[in-house]
Amino acid sequence: MSETTERAEVSTEAPAGKKGPIGTVFGVVKTARPRQWVKNVLVLAAPFTAGEIANLSVLFEALIAFVAFSLVASSVYLINDAVDVEADRAHPTKRNRPIAAGIVPIPVAYVSAVGFFAAGCAISLIADWRLLVVLVIYEAIQLGYCFGLKHQPVVDLAIVGSGFLMRLIAGGVATGIALSQWFLLVTAFGSLFMVAGKRYAEIMLFERTGAKIRSSLKKYSASYLRFVWATSAAILIMSYSLWAFEQQQRMDGTVWSVISMVPFVIAVLRYAVDVDGGNAGEPEEIALRDRVLQVLGASWVITLVFSYYL
Numbered sequence: 001m002s003e004t005t006e007r008a009e010v011s012t013e014a015p016a017g018k019k020g021p022i023g024t025v026f027g028v029v030k031t032a033r034p035r036q037w038v039k040n041v042l043v044l045a046a047p048f049t050a051g052e053i054a055n056l057s058v059l060f061e062a063l064i065a066f067v068a069f070s071l072v073a074s075s076v077y078l079i080n081d082a083v084d085v086e087a088d089r090a091h092p093t094k095r096n097r098p099i100a101a102g103i104v105p106i107p108v109a110y111v112s113a114v115g116f117f118a119a120g121c122a123i124s125l126i127a128d129w130r131l132l133v134v135l136v137i138y139e140a141i142q143l144g145y146c147f148g149l150k151h152q153p154v155v156d157l158a159i160v161g162s163g164f165l166m167r168l169i170a171g172g173v174a175t176g177i178a179l180s181q182w183f184l185l186v187t188a189f190g191s192l193f194m195v196a197g198k199r200y201a202e203i204m205l206f207e208r209t210g211a212k213i214r215s216s217l218k219k220y221s222a223s224y225l226r227f228v229w230a231t232s233a234a235i236l237i238m239s240y241s242l243w244a245f246e247q248q249q250r251m252d253g254t255v256w257s258v259i260s261m262v263p264f265v266i267a268v269l270r271y272a273v274d275v276d277g278g279n280a281g282e283p284e285e286i287a288l289r290d291r292v293l294q295v296l297g298a299s300w301v302i303t304l305v306f307s308y309y310l
Contacts, residue, residue, distance in 0.1 A: 027098030043171030071120030164191035
């Protein structure tokens with residue numbers, strides 16, 4: 001970037017927002033990031049790929065895992081925003097988050113986080129005590145991330161990526177369904193692909209606006225992050241292909257699992273367009289606004305439904 005490039009002036013003061021009890025409640029809900037609960041749909045992967053999604057008892061246990069993980073994940077978001085409040089106030093978009101904007105006091109954020117975590121743990125016991133173990137481990141790892149590990153290069157990528165993998169495991173332990181080793185690899189490298197893309201977008205934002213970035217990002221180069229997400233995408237596609245062929249053999253030769261490779265690979269390549277353009281800072285936003293990606297995702301799900309339920 002040229003030395004003459006003008007950088008955006010970013011105030012470190014908390015922007016004004018709607019305060020008061022009602023504003024605080026809505027701020028807590030917003031900080032809990034309900035829109036990101038879509039990630040927790042991964043808990044349904046185990047019963048779906050086992051052909052048990054229509055089993056009401058299994059589906060009930062998977063939904064319990066979804067609710068429990070959503071609550072625990074929200075507790076992490078609250079703590080993360082409370083810890084990062086000063087850095088967020090120096091960021092062009094994160095400064096509008098409720099805690100950074102002063103709508104939600106930091107003590108309220110911590111108390112709310114404890115409440116979300118306790119509620120998630122209590123609900124998890126309805127399904128299986130092992131789900132509680134997974135949630136506690138997830139919370140411990142994520143707290144380590146919030147309180148320092150986020151500043152360690154590569155380690156931060158691994159921790160954020162592990163969150164997706166633990167969602168898949170949570171669905172497996174809640175329903176008592178074993179997970180395919182190939183599907184575990186798909187989840188692991190798929191999450192690494194998205195996380196590296198998110199970090200790449202943050203690097204691009206820094207280069208465009210001069211926004212303050214976390215210390216771990218200063219140790220990355222754009223070329224290194226491109227290497228990580230490109231490598232992850234390659235392993236993701238390979239692992240999914242091996243899983244699809246494994247399912248074809250297990251399902252007595254049905255071709256639908258193999259056909260599912262087509263929309264899956266195209267969707268990965270489509271998402272990579274956003275990653276390459278530095279626009280993958282919020283993966284859930286891409287999923288919600290990209291109609292072509294939504295069609296590809298629906299086509300992928302339909303082929304798997306045909307594979308398991310026809």
